[in-house]
Each structure stands twice: as structure tokens, then as C-alpha cells.
Amino acid sequence: MKSNDDGISTDIAIVVQGNYPLDRDVRTRKIAKSLDESGSNVAILGRNSLEDPDLGQVKSSYPPRKEDIDYAHVRRFSWLLSTPLFGLVTAKVPVNPFWILWLVIQFRDTEPEIVIPCDIRAGLPAIVAAKLSGIPTVLDLRENFAELARVKPIEHVMDYVVLNRTLVGAIEHLTVQLADLVWVVAEERKENLVAAGKAESAVHVVGNVPLLREISAFTRKGGEYDNAEWPGFTLVYVGSINKFRGLDLLIDGIWHANRNPDPKPVHLAIAGDGPDKERLEQRVETLGITEHVDFLGWIPPDTVTSFLQSGDVGIIPHEVSSYTNQTIPNKLFDYMSVQLPVLTTPTRPTARIVNEINCGKVLPYHATGxxxxxxxxxxxxxxxxxxxxxxxxxxxxxxxxxxxxxEKARSVLTGRFNVSI
Structure with missing residues (x-):
């Protein structure tokens, strides 16, 4: 049994929408590790699955129902695991009664003092189960899901339901109103929730920022791109490639910048993939700038730092919308961490930070190529x-x-729920 400096431990349950651990679920890992280091006993509750291609240490077979990892005790919903009904009882829908019942059982078994559901698919069932168990909840709301549903492309038949903005918005609003506290990633998102009726005292910003101890010093880490020699002044981008990311504007900018190649050409290196990649590659060919643009695909996580440091400017070209005006891309802080100046479109949170800190430039509204x-x-x-x-x-x-x-989040939890964290 862990305890903090006061000799008192707090039991906390974190509920995720899929399996755990996942390589890409960095935020859950940071929350769990921080609470564990402060003396709390952390349980992570998720679903047993092999379907996710980004599974981390859960790779070759169905993982056990219970597992201790360095910073948490993991419990996985595994009812009917070896039967054809497993997909039905584990369906990732907010009103899945099997998932809610399983969470009630887990809460009664582990007796957490606080439940932290991650995002809305985990949020609504976790909050219902916590209320049935008399436990307060903190919704970790990482996105504006209603607006994300608006901008994401329809790729599958089920997307007409999953990305239905009215439905997603209603579920998100209900989940936010039922939660005792809500964590968001940007001040602008907090303003939005308060305007929609959530008490200001119940919404707090916990940004998607890096751990200091995981940031390298001012020298480079060893990596694949340490000795990269890009042909010119190089802009780098890391992330998904889809329409609202705004890479069209950036490619047009590269074409215009290279109309006069003096003092040296401008280059663009894109690390990522997505539904818009093929179309953008064709556009680069049409503009005749293939020698100035590299599409690298997804690169291994341990090479991202050296890739960023191989460039001269980090790019955030996202289209300005009600979605991008309420969220902050992680890449902003990744760029800043490695001393990479930032060029961004004028999305509200990102532009605010870049201007306040003076760590780069913000394009004007409706900028052309x-x-x-x-x-x-x-x-x-x-x-x-x-x-x-x-x-x-x-x-x-x-x-x-x-x-x-x-540190701010623990202070709020301590004051609001009278626990010691």
C-alpha cells in the first residue's frame, strides 16, 4: 500500500475506452505515473482486446484479466472472452450495460475514492457506474468531440453514426454535466464548457505538455535523423495527414517560397500518414516540387526527437475552425522542447501561446500560399x-x-474531494 508524505494513500481508478497499456496513450500513462509517484494507489480499468494495431506491451495473446505494471494495477474486462459474444459485450458504446455492470463490480472491489474516465466513450459508463457506487468523478476531456466529428472525414458506413455531430454533441454535453470535475487541454475549451452551462469552478486546464524529466538537455538524443542533410531551410511536420490539418496551404507556400531559390531552397519534411496523403503527393508532383517535399510516413517514436531537431522550423498549419480554436496540438510543445521555432496558422490556443512566448510566427487569417x-x-x-x-x-x-x-491538478483534487494526493 503506497502512501504520500502525510502517510495517507488515496485509491484512484482510471477508466480507458480500450486496452491498456497502449504505446500511443501517453496522457493516461502520465496521469497514472504522476498519481503513483505522489503516493496514490492507481488502478487502470480497460477492455481486453487484440484489435488495436498500436497495442504496446499487449501484443501476442489476450492479456490476463489482472496485471500489475510499474505504476498501476490493470484490470481488463474479459467476460465471454473466448466466445463470439465478446465483441458484443465489449462494444465501445456509451450505454453498454455489460461495461457499466463490470465497472460497478470493479469499483466495489477496489473501492477508489476518485474515478477518472478518459474521454467520452469511457466517460458516460464510468460516471454512471461511479454514481451508482457513490464515487466522485473527474472527466479527462481531451478533445472537443462534437467539433471533431464535424471535421473528420466519413470513411466507413459506421462513421455516419460515430461521427454524427448532433449525437456526439449530446453525449459529450451529458457526460460533462454529470462529471464532478472536468479536465480540458486549453483555456479556450474551458470557456466553451462554461458558456454551455458547466460551473467554472468545475473545469480546470491540464495541458498536453511534456514531462521535464523526459526532455533531453539542449544537446540531441541519438537518433536516425541526427545526421540528416535536408536540401535547404527545412520545415518539419509530425502528425496525421487529413484535410483539416491544412497541409495544402503549406505545400502552396513551399512552391511560392521556391520560385526564387535564393539564398537557398526551402524544404518540407512530413512525418505521418492519413487519408489525404496520396492526394497531397499528387499535388506536389503537379506543382513540380517533389525535390522540395519529403513524405516519410509514420516514423518510430524514438526517432521523433532527432527528426524534429533536423529541421529549422516546426509547422502547425491546421485550418482555423471551431474545433482547432479549442484544442492545442501536442506538436506545439514538442517543437518548443527541442528549441524549434514555430510557424502556425491563427488557431486561437496555439496562436495565443506562440505570441505570448514569442517562439515563432503566426500566419494572418486567410493566408494564401x-x-x-x-x-x-x-x-x-x-x-x-x-x-x-x-x-x-x-x-x-x-x-x-x-x-x-x-501540481495544480493535485491541489484541486485535494481541495475538492478532501483527499490527500
């Missing part, structure tokens, strides 16, 4: 380049880091 190319050249020739780089890293160390965010 020509304007984007001009701004890229301005950054290339600017005397502020080193200032932008240093300001970004300094802000990570002093403010935008996970240790700082969790």
Missing part, C-alpha cells in the same frame, strides 16, 4: 531565430510542463 511562402522566407532570414528557439524551450521548463500541470 503566396503569403505563407513570404512568411517562411522571413523566418529563414530573421535575426530573431535564436530568440524564438530559446523562448520556446524556456517556457517549457518554467511553465508548460507536466510536473507543473499535475
Amino acid at each position: 503566396s503569403v505563407t511562402g513570404t512568411v517562411i522566407r522571413e523566418m529563414q532570414q530573421s535575426t530573431e531565430y535564436s530568440t524564438w528557439a530559446e523562448n520556446g524551450r524556456s517556457a517549457i521548463e518554467s511553465q508548460y510542463n507536466w510536473e507543473h500541470e499535475m
Whole structure:
């Protein structure tokens, strides 16, 4: 039994929508590790599954129903695991009665003092089960799901249901209203929830920022891209490739910037994949700039740092919308962590941070490819380049880091629920 500095431990259950651990579920891991290090006993409740291609240490067979990992005790919903009915009873729908019943049983067995459901698919059943068990809840709301449903492309028949903005919005609103506390990733998202009727005192920002201890010093980590020699002043991008990411504008900017290749050409390296990749590759060919743009596909996580440091500017070209105006992409803080100046479109949260810190440049609203190319050249020739780089890293160390965010979060939990964390 763990305990904190006061000799008192707090039992906390984190509910996830799929299996755990997952390589890509960095936020859940950071929350669990931070609570574990503060002396809390952490249980992570998820579904048993092999269907997710990004499963981390859960790879070759169905994992056990219970498993202890370094920082948490994991319990997996495994009813009817070896039968054809397993897919039905584990369906990732907010009103799955089997999932709710299983959570009630787990809560009564583990007796958590706080339940933290992650996002709305895990949120509604976890909150219902917690209320039946008399346990307070903290909804970790990582996205604006109603607006995300609006911008994501329809790729499968089920997307007409899964991405129905009215349905998703209703579920999200109900989940937020039922939660005792809500964590969001940006101040702008907090404003949105308060305007929709949630008490301001019940909404708190816990940003998607990096752990200080996991950030390298100012020197590079060893990696595949340490010795990369891109042909010119290089812009780097990491992330999904779909329509609302705004890469069309960036590619047009590269074409305009290279109409005059002096003092040296401008290059773009894109690490990622998605439904828009093939179309963008064709566009690059049509513009005749294949020598200035590299599509690398997904790169291994342990090479991302060296990839970013091989570039000169980190890019966030997302289209401005009601979705991007209420969220902050993780890549902003990744860029800042490695002293990479940032070029972003004027989405509200990202532009606010870049302007406040002075760690790069913000494109004007409705920027064209020509304007984007001009701004890229301005950054290339600017005397502020080193200032932008240093300001970004300094802000990570002093403010935008996970240790700082969790210190605030633990203080709120302690005061609101009268627990010791």
C-alpha cells in the first residue's frame, strides 16, 4: 500500500475506452505515473482486446484479466472472452450495460475514492457506474468531440453514426454535466464548457505538455535523423495527414517560397500518414516540387526527437475552425522542447501561446500560399531565430510542463474531494 508524505494513500481508478497499456496513450500513462509517484494507489480499468494495431506491451495473446505494471494495477474486462459474444459485450458504446455492470463490480472491489474516465466513450459508463457506487468523478476531456466529428472525414458506413455531430454533441454535453470535475487541454475549451452551462469552478486546464524529466538537455538524443542533410531551410511536420490539418496551404507556400531559390531552397519534411496523403503527393508532383517535399510516413517514436531537431522550423498549419480554436496540438510543445521555432496558422490556443512566448510566427487569417511562402522566407532570414528557439524551450521548463500541470491538478483534487494526493 503506497502512501504520500502525510502517510495517507488515496485509491484512484482510471477508466480507458480500450486496452491498456497502449504505446500511443501517453496522457493516461502520465496521469497514472504522476498519481503513483505522489503516493496514490492507481488502478487502470480497460477492455481486453487484440484489435488495436498500436497495442504496446499487449501484443501476442489476450492479456490476463489482472496485471500489475510499474505504476498501476490493470484490470481488463474479459467476460465471454473466448466466445463470439465478446465483441458484443465489449462494444465501445456509451450505454453498454455489460461495461457499466463490470465497472460497478470493479469499483466495489477496489473501492477508489476518485474515478477518472478518459474521454467520452469511457466517460458516460464510468460516471454512471461511479454514481451508482457513490464515487466522485473527474472527466479527462481531451478533445472537443462534437467539433471533431464535424471535421473528420466519413470513411466507413459506421462513421455516419460515430461521427454524427448532433449525437456526439449530446453525449459529450451529458457526460460533462454529470462529471464532478472536468479536465480540458486549453483555456479556450474551458470557456466553451462554461458558456454551455458547466460551473467554472468545475473545469480546470491540464495541458498536453511534456514531462521535464523526459526532455533531453539542449544537446540531441541519438537518433536516425541526427545526421540528416535536408536540401535547404527545412520545415518539419509530425502528425496525421487529413484535410483539416491544412497541409495544402503549406505545400502552396513551399512552391511560392521556391520560385526564387535564393539564398537557398526551402524544404518540407512530413512525418505521418492519413487519408489525404496520396492526394497531397499528387499535388506536389503537379506543382513540380517533389525535390522540395519529403513524405516519410509514420516514423518510430524514438526517432521523433532527432527528426524534429533536423529541421529549422516546426509547422502547425491546421485550418482555423471551431474545433482547432479549442484544442492545442501536442506538436506545439514538442517543437518548443527541442528549441524549434514555430510557424502556425491563427488557431486561437496555439496562436495565443506562440505570441505570448514569442517562439515563432503566426500566419494572418486567410493566408494564401503566396503569403505563407513570404512568411517562411522571413523566418529563414530573421535575426530573431535564436530568440524564438530559446523562448520556446524556456517556457517549457518554467511553465508548460507536466510536473507543473499535475501540481495544480493535485491541489484541486485535494481541495475538492478532501483527499490527500
